[in-house]
Amino acid sequence: MTTAKSDTIASRISRELAERIVTGVIAAGARLRQDHIAEEFGASHVPVREAFRRLEAQGLVVSEPRRGVRVAGFSLDEVKEVAEMRAALEVLALRHAAPHLTRAILDAAEAANHAGEKAVDVQAWDEANRSFHRLILSPCGMPRLLKSIDDLQVVGARLLFSGWRAEWEAPTDRDHRAILSALRAGDVDQAASVLARHVQWVGPSPRKS
């Protein structure tokens, strides 16, 4: 958890900035100036620019040629859009993963869910939730799909960090259990249906732009 050894400086900067954006340390709409960031990381601005490109690909920043990059906004519409995309893709992944799911995988997913129930802060809860989804979807064996889902998950996590309510935890865990029990029963359609609803849920209250 220290400086996170990473091969290239660009990827280290990219990871660090991503975390700051997701956790809200850098606000939506804030402008990111390459020289300032370069100075902070003790690097030149070249790797910073490459980090920007990666963040742009993830949808965490938007870049206008010669006018700099700023943190992507997340209005309610944008959050919903990401959630719906993720729902569609996770359903696809689940249908391909289902035939390869083993008892051991489902047990591991259940353990991840329990870890989420015990989580005391947002980070831990988010991590457990991520694990759950990754566990049941990875066996689909579609790397590009999984990467897209992961990127969408990261973007969606901004919502969690911006306004998380402890009450939201219970329904999530219930959904997870429902998905597991449907999968154990071999009812993929039911599991997919719960998963789609579960992922699309972006909280009860409208959020500001």
Added chain:
Amino acid sequence: MTTAKSDTIASRISRELAERIVTGVIAAGARLRQDHIAEEFGASHVPVREAFRRLEAQGLVVSEPRRGVRVAGFSLDEVKEVAEMRAALEVLALRHAAPHLTRAILDAAEAANHAGEKAVDVQAWDEANRSFHRLILSPCGMPRLLKSIDDLQVVGARLLFSGWRAEWEAPTDRDHRAILSALRAGDVDQAASVLARHVQWVGPSPRKS
């Protein structure tokens, strides 16, 4: 069609390389060396590296730290994966676009379809096909979703250019007409169903890795 005015050198290089990869001028698996490309474009390697990052985000190249960049492969599995992702996302887009589709838009889509029937080469056919899809999906008003679909379309186009058969044209145009007539009849489910099957179709013959 000349030098394609573009704001930054990086984006010009990125576009040019993308086209070469899609059309097969650069083969799958080929290594891209930044200095060589920089020299060819009369630029330094910094914008080349940024172009690489964009291509990586589009899924046209894969990059390993300190080991260079190579053109992404497209095995049958990968092509299928992209097609299924695109099907899932286009269905989502269509369901959101449907309420906003006007007579004029559907007529324009029909015109695009006719242009495709008259197309004499792959480029023209691809362009018409792209227009058709863009026309009926754009009204969904979900920019991130549309961008993802576009990227997937570009990747999928590699298949067209690698082995296109004139016979594939007719079924495609028939699918397009079926989608239009379902939309005109207000039967969104039917349109979505045809669209999903249509997009997932990757040709009758298994392709080599």
Added chain:
DNA sequence: GATCTCCAAATTATAGATAATTTCAGTAAT
């Protein structure tokens, strides 16, 4: 008082140079 113009400071984009790593051919050892 509001708007426009123009200039300086800040910022982005690219170039050229350097350090660090990988690749690979050629040679030696088994």
Added chain:
DNA sequence: ATTACTGAAATTATCTATAATTTGGAGATC
């Protein structure tokens, strides 16, 4: 013959410097 080493050449990643563009404000004009 095959495998393991070695070092030069090629290549990637980074830094420093420079050119080009944008931003923001001071002063002029209406």
